[in-house]
Structure formats: structure tokens, C-alpha cells
Amino acid sequence: TGDDLEGKLSRFHALMMFTKVDKSLNLQQKFQVVMRSMAKHGRFLEDEMLVLHYVSDAGSQELGEKMLPELLLDATFRYEVVFHNVEALTEKLFPIVEAMQKHFSAGSGAYYSDAIFFLSVAMHRIMPAELKRIVQLDLDLKFRSNVRDLFQEFNHFPSKAVIGIAREMQPVYRHTFWQYRKENPKSHVGDPPPDGLPGFNSGVMLLNLEAMRRSTLYNQLLEPGRIAQLAEKYHFRGHLGDQDFFTMIGMEHRELFYPLSCGWNRQLCTWWREHGYGDVFQLYYHCDGPVHIYHGNCNSPIPDD
Numbered sequence: 001t002g003d004d005l006e007g008k009l010s011r012f013h014a015l016m017m018f019t020k021v022d023k024s025l026n027l028q029q030k031f032q033v034v035m036r037s038m039a040k041h042g043r044f045l046e047d048e049m050l051v052l053h054y055v056s057d058a059g060s061q062e063l064g065e066k067m068l069p070e071l072l073l074d075a076t077f078r079y080e081v082v083f084h085n086v087e088a089l090t091e092k093l094f095p096i097v098e099a100m101q102k103h104f105s106a107g108s109g110a111y112y113s114d115a116i117f118f119l120s121v122a123m124h125r126i127m128p129a130e131l132k133r134i135v136q137l138d139l140d141l142k143f144r145s146n147v148r149d150l151f152q153e154f155n156h157f158p159s160k161a162v163i164g165i166a167r168e169m170q171p172v173y174r175h176t177f178w179q180y181r182k183e184n185p186k187s188h189v190g191d192p193p194p195d196g197l198p199g200f201n202s203g204v205m206l207l208n209l210e211a212m213r214r215s216t217l218y219n220q221l222l223e224p225g226r227i228a229q230l231a232e233k234y235h236f237r238g239h240l241g242d243q244d245f246f247t248m249i250g251m252e253h254r255e256l257f258y259p260l261s262c263g264w265n266r267q268l269c270t271w272w273r274e275h276g277y278g279d280v281f282q283l284y285y286h287c288d289g290p291v292h293i294y295h296g297n298c299n300s301p302i303p304d305d
């Protein structure tokens, strides 16, 4: 019976931020590209289901509910859609991330509405304990591979890793860590791959919520005092939310992060090439191997194929 199957289904959870989409044609187009490409390349087993989580406001939810059935028409797999109210999540999140916001947000204060940019950081405290793993994805992505293969990367996490994430592919953190690099000329902080630490990009993230809950170290790093201490050590002042936090703690504790290959988040933004870093840009931007997901960050166009 149907009920019998429900209980046996193995669920793969993916989450996307999905706010103000009803107000932006640009975001609606990106939503079409990411969902159509996910449907086109997605393959799951008979007893598996993809659960799509969207963090939305009322207007975006209404639009999403209307658009999704058509965007997923070609999907050969079972799926289920869950909308999460952005205000309800923000309310839970704010007390946990308030103290880090001043280090990693634009502007000087800790704006309540900015807390949601740190959802991934405290997802393990927000989502129910039954939820053990979740993949967080940007809207400006295009799949060229099966999204199920991305979930398989969880199985390669070393024992101390809690998050899987690809490196940042522009020299943005070479810039952010400028002062630390000057004071520590031998350090690899902000250097390009393969030997350097270029920081992370948050467009595609594997959150092992179970490991995040269990890791004493990770939870200590969420404490305001520890964050302030590290921000002072690295002279860190950013505005990119969760990816700044992960980049900064990654400089200190690399073992917490499983490095996804660049093909799983092939970023296309070239802004820093034209803003003082043309000489080193290619060292960061370069990515060998198959592209599984294109990331059209900073509104970059994505190749047709």
C-alpha cells in the first residue's frame, strides 16, 4: 500500500533560500534554470525521494507553489516540497548568530533581517533532530549532473568533518586577509590552490547536521567570545555571511571541512579580475575536471552547455 511505502522511503533533503522571488524576474529566471536542470539530470532509486525545502516569504511561496509542478514535469523521481517561513526561522536563528553578524555582515549593526544569511551555520540547531543531512543550494545554479551524486559526497567525509564545501574561486579572501598576510608572510591564508587556503564559497554546501550537533569544537566556535577572538587574530571584516564564517574558522580548523571538488560549484563571477587582482586571478579561477554544477554568481551568465 502507499502508506507502507511512505515509511520505507529514503529521503534526500535539499534546501534553498527563496525570498523576494515574486518581486524579481531575475530570480524567477534563475529558479527556472536550477529546477529544470535538476529535474533533467536527476536520477533516484525506486524507494527514494528528493525533499525540496524552500525558505520563503508568503509571496514567494505562492509563486513557487504555482511554478514548481511545471518546472519538475520532466522529473523521473519522487519529490516532496516543504516551505519554511523565513520570519519563523529568523526568530530562532537571531539569538544564535547575532554576535557573529557584526563581523560578517555589511554595515555596522546586527540587523535582525540579516540573520537568515547565517542559516547554514546554525541549521543543526534549527531543524528537527530527525533531519540528519541536508544540502543547501543557491538559486543561481545549473545542474549538469545528477543531484543524487552530490549527496554521495557525504560518504567521503573524514571523521572530524561536519560540512562539505567547495573553495572560493576568486581572490576575494586574499583581499579580506590582506593585513594578516602582511603580518604573516609565510602563511598560506588567502593563497591560491592547490597549496593555499583561498576560503570557501557557500553556493553549494553539504551540512552533516548530525555531525554538526555532535562536534564539540564546531559548537564552541559558535560562541561569541571565540568568534571575536578569531576575528581579531585574522583582522577579519567581511560581508558575505555564512561563507565568511566558514572561511575564517576553516583557516584555524581545516579538519571541520570536507573539500568538495571545484566541479560541484563552478563559480563564474570574474569581478575581482577587474578590481586589482588581474595578475593572480587565474590561479584562483582555474578548475580542472568535469563541471557538475555551474554557479552564475554575481549575476554571471551560465553557458548553454
Ligand code: UDP
Residues within 6 Å of the ligand: 016, 017, 018, 019, 020, 021, 027, 137, 138, 139, 140, 203, 296, 297, 298, 299
Ligand atoms: N536569495 C533570495 N532572495 C534574494 C536574494 C538572494 O532568496 O532576494 C537567495 C538565493 O537562493 C540566492 C542566494 O540567496 O542564490 C545567494 O544570493 P546570490 O546567489 O545572488 O549571491 P552570489 O552567489 O551572487 O554571491
Ligand code: MN
Residues within 6 Å of the ligand: 138, 139, 140, 203, 295, 296, 297, 298
Ligand atoms: Mn549564488
